[in-house]
Amino acid sequence: MKAPDQISPAPAGEPAPRNLTGNAPTHEAPLLPPLAVVKTPYFHLLGYSVAGEETVIQAPELNVVFDIGKCPRPVLTSDFCLLTHGHMDHSAGLAYYLSQRFFQGMTPGTVICPAAIADAVSGVIRSWTALEGKAIEHRVIGLKTGEEYELRKGLIVRTFATRHTVPCAGFLLLDRREKLKPELAQQNLPGHILRDMKARGEKITYTLDVPLIAYTGDTSMGETLLQDGVRDARVLVTECTFFEQGHRKRAAVGQHLHVNEFVEVLPRLENELVLISHLSRRTYLRWAQKTLQKAMEGLTIKPKVEFFMDHAQKLQVRPSKAAAFTPVEPPSTTDTEDA
Numbered sequence: 001m002k003a004p005d006q007i008s009p010a011p012a013g014e015p016a017p018r019n020l021t022g023n024a025p026t027h028e029a030p031l032l033p034p035l036a037v038v039k040t041p042y043f044h045l046l047g048y049s050v051a052g053e054e055t056v057i058q059a060p061e062l063n064v065v066f067d068i069g070k071c072p073r074p075v076l077t078s079d080f081c082l083l084t085h086g087h088m089d090h091s092a093g094l095a096y097y098l099s100q101r102f103f104q105g106m107t108p109g110t111v112i113c114p115a116a117i118a119d120a121v122s123g124v125i126r127s128w129t130a131l132e133g134k135a136i137e138h139r140v141i142g143l144k145t146g147e148e149y150e151l152r153k154g155l156i157v158r159t160f161a162t163r164h165t166v167p168c169a170g171f172l173l174l175d176r177r178e179k180l181k182p183e184l185a186q187q188n189l190p191g192h193i194l195r196d197m198k199a200r201g202e203k204i205t206y207t208l209d210v211p212l213i214a215y216t217g218d219t220s221m222g223e224t225l226l227q228d229g230v231r232d233a234r235v236l237v238t239e240c241t242f243f244e245q246g247h248r249k250r251a252a253v254g255q256h257l258h259v260n261e262f263v264e265v266l267p268r269l270e271n272e273l274v275l276i277s278h279l280s281r282r283t284y285l286r287w288a289q290k291t292l293q294k295a296m297e298g299l300t301i302k303p304k305v306e307f308f309m310d311h312a313q314k315l316q317v318r319p320s321k322a323a324a325f326t327p328v329e330p331p332s333t334t335d336t337e338d339a
């Protein structure tokens with residue numbers, strides 16, 4: 001076979017063969033799904049989110065992974081998987097996550113999910129246990145809307161209502177602190193007096209909840225973003241699946257957010273950063289960004305909004321003699337955004 005750098009010139013009138021070597025332009029080839037990494041002042045977020053394909057977003061410092069469409073290796077390090085709903089693009093990595101953690105000798109993974117699907121989640125693991133012929137140690141914790149669970153001292157997860165085609169919930173992570181009551185702080189009392197008061201059973205502190213991150217998973221109502229703790233979380237990760245004006249009906253049928261609904265509630269959001277996830281594969285990121293920018297033009301209050309997958313770590317592959325590959329064609333137009 002002729003070496004790629006020795007391709008003959010094309011006969012006159014025919015297009016030149018693609019030059020895969022030498023001064024050929026660099027191609028971006030998604031040989032691996034590009035994980036996005038977002039650095040916030042409080043924690044990192046890393047993962048991948050494409051509607052109907054895979055959504056998995058990890059907050060490593062908070063020891064959680066939100067949804068687990070597949071299980072990229074880094075997310076194994078989180079002890080808790082917060083599963084918003086059972087659609088395959090959000091849940092298919094679950095058994096692998098639990099099994100790998102067990103296999104690697106890590107503490108058993110814990111899945112926290114809406115109470116309505118807890119039995120089904122356990123059933124999946126039971127079935128997999130039968131297939132594997134050995135038990136996968138794990139925990140499944142179902143939470144009803146508004147219920148809380150302490151992930152570690154001072155770090156609480158609370159569910160909030162979302163609306164989708166199947167039972168679902170969003171997750172809010174709270175940094176819970178016990179603070180000295182302001183009236184006592186003002187008096188600047190010595191420590192031993194405060195300790196005595198506490199020993200006498202007096203309440204000297206109050207609870208302060210700082211909402212760190214709210215994650216919606218799939219949801220159809222803009223209003224879900226306006227709930228306490230969600231609209232004012234430091235970081236909000238929401239879906240917004242549809243951006244074309246003609247797709248409002250499709251958004252309603254699949255119970256997803258359309259950009260119009262998102263922009264409607266945007267001025268009332270107090271988040272430091274809003275991250276949009278769950279774009280469909282046929283919606284080009286740059287086009288969606290422009291569409292959103294245009295939709296936000298009239299707004300006087302504009303929270304910082306970014307697209308999660310705009311933070312994807314692009315893998316640059318430079319064609320060389322050793323790496324002749326077919327450049328990737330534009331994404332297919334398969335409808336994948338209904339999950």
Ligand SMILES: [Zn+2]
Nearest residue numbers: 052089218339
């Ligand atoms: Zn989805």
Ligand SMILES: [Zn+2]
Nearest residue numbers: 087164218339
């Ligand atoms: Zn879904």
